[in-house]
Amino acid sequence: MAEKISFFQYWNRYLKRCITGPWSLLCGLSVTLKYFFNPKRIVTEQYPENRKTLKMHERYRGRLEMIEDAEGNNHCTACGMCERACPNASINVLPTKNIAGKKVLGRYVYHFASCTQCGLCVEACPFGAIRMGQEFEVSTTDPSTLEMILNKKEGQG
Amino acid sequence: MSSLPPGFRIERDTNTEEFFINMGPQHPSTHGALRLALRMDGETIVELVPHFGYIHRGMEKQAESMSYLQYIALSDRQDYLTAIQNNLGVVIALEKGMGIGVPEKAEYIRVMLSELGRIASHMVFFACFGGDLGGQTCLLYGFKEREMVHDILEEVTGSRLTTNFFRPGGSRYDVPDTFIPRVKAFLDHMEDTMKDYERFLSKNIVVLERSRGIGVLSKEDAIAYGCSGPVLRASGVNFDVRRNNPYSIYDQFDFEVPVTYNGDCYDRYTVRIAEIHESMKILRQCVEEFPKDGPWRAKEKPVRLPVGRYYSEIETAKGLYATYVVAATTGDKPYRIHTRGPSFPHIAALNKMVQGYKISDLVTILATLDPVIPEIDR
Numbered sequence: 029m030a031e032k033i034s035f036f037q038y039w040n041r042y043l044k045r046c047i048t049g050p051w052s053l054l055c056g057l058s059v060t061l062k063y064f065f066n067p068k069r070i071v072t073e074q075y076p077e078n079r080k081t082l083k084m085h086e087r088y089r090g091r092l093e094m095i096e097d098a099e100g101n102n103h104c105t106a107c108g109m110c111e112r113a114c115p116n117a118s119i120n121v122l123p124t125k126n127i128a129g130k131k132v133l134g135r136y137v138y139h140f141a142s143c144t145q146c147g148l149c150v151e152a153c154p155f156g157a158i159r160m161g162q163e164f165e166v167s168t169t170d171p172s173t174l175e176m177i178l179n180k181k182e183g184q185g
Numbered sequence: 186m187s188s189l190p191p192g193f194r195i196e197r198d199t200n201t202e203e204f205f206i207n208m209g210p211q212h213p214s215t216h217g218a219l220r221l222a223l224r225m226d227g228e229t230i231v232e233l234v235p236h237f238g239y240i241h242r243g244m245e246k247q248a249e250s251m252s253y254l255q256y257i258a259l260s261d262r263q264d265y266l267t268a269i270q271n272n273l274g275v276v277i278a279l280e281k282g283m284g285i286g287v288p289e290k291a292e293y294i295r296v297m298l299s300e301l302g303r304i305a306s307h308m309v310f311f312a313c314f315g316g317d318l319g320g321q322t323c324l325l326y327g328f329k330e331r332e333m334v335h336d337i338l339e340e341v342t343g344s345r346l347t348t349n350f351f352r353p354g355g356s357r358y359d360v361p362d363t364f365i366p367r368v369k370a371f372l373d374h375m376e377d378t379m380k381d382y383e384r385f386l387s388k389n390i391v392v393l394e395r396s397r398g399i400g401v402l403s404k405e406d407a408i409a410y411g412c413s414g415p416v417l418r419a420s421g422v423n424f425d426v427r428r429n430n431p432y433s434i435y436d437q438f439d440f441e442v443p444v445t446y447n448g449d450c451y452d453r454y455t456v457r458i459a460e461i462h463e464s465m466k467i468l469r470q471c472v473e474e475f476p477k478d479g480p481w482r483a484k485e486k487p488v489r490l491p492v493g494r495y496y497s498e499i500e501t502a503k504g505l506y507a508t509y510v511v512a513a514t515t516g517d518k519p520y521r522i523h524t525r526g527p528s529f530p531h532i533a534a535l536n537k538m539v540q541g542y543k544i545s546d547l548v549t550i551l552a553t554l555d556p557v558i559p560e561i562d563r
Contacts (some may be wrong), residue, residue, distance in 0.1 A: 049390035059385040060322060071329055087343035087358065115255040146258040146349045
């Protein structure tokens, strides 16, 4: 709480603020005008129109993807390291056996709805079989599309 | 409080009844789901009781069933404005347990990203402070600079907000080649814009009238309630973990700790603006001395802590952020992780600050505390 002041002091302060107050507002307005008339300072983007030119950074963590060649082969050995590294159980690696009786990847089930895109699975993978994608428009109206199987081919290798 | 001469103010001698007002949990100026129960006498606040827990997620309990690496990802979600610094706090505690050192380049990366995070957080404060006082242009200006920081963070870490970047012994990736030029360009841009912003807000009559002498927190109260960071320094206590108990390589840099002595809202604002300049000073020194080559992380080994208790404390943009890890068994899972967040003591001290002020001042006071509610509730 401020101390009580005399009427003369109050009147002096009042007059002083009548001048400094509007001046400070004009100073602020000059900044606004500077931005208004300087087209170089525009930072907004015309988003849906410039969709084709938009590119995320190389390390951007989007949806999980499996690295596959043209024939659909991948490096996954169904070891389950990514499943163990995932903090919220978004990955289920379902192994199967091939004709030779060797353990191979059956289905790589990925629950995008619970994924937080932390990237720990990519870090844990010893074979470099998965990566985080570049896609950033991932919203959907159909929840069933959020459960996906990442590998195209079943029981390879 | 304006001080009118005697006779100017209407003396109230009628019997007024006290009444209660709920502010929040959905009020936009409460910075998250925070409910404030107010006991009012007219428009003057008599008592304030904060209610927490609307977004309690049980993070410390979750951590008991997580590995240490997964907890680093979880620590992003505490104080999301300074996620990169939370990572650093957890990682330093883990490094103490594992007994590994960090190469010089990794330390530089840590310091630079932490300071960038501090600037981003203070820009949000600048934006919200102006926005809460009614200047909506200020809200957009502050977020513009924050966006530039987040662009740098996205390029380096892969994510804008939830960075999940630091690891015991270094970081997840090396920085890209474009990192240093981008930081330089950002600093040059920031020098210019900060001049504009200070002209815009620091001397504004509305800001001065609404924040000077409002919400005074005395030095004794600030210490007694356990405040830290800019709130503590605005009350005249010269304490900064970066200087008093240096972690990482903060002892190598030349920077000052801004301190002001009034403890009111305007001081908390000026301390934060001064801290942006100090952060830029540290970043300039980093850019000059950044090691070109050399390892960017120590030899990678699995994160397994021996039995023991490990403690680390760092200075985030909000204040003192401490992590206490208890490892009961040797392994990759903690027995207990406790976090000491900076925002909780600030909200606890809020009752001391608002008593006797008007309800419109409460919005100003809450804005200058700069609380992040998910960090309080955890």
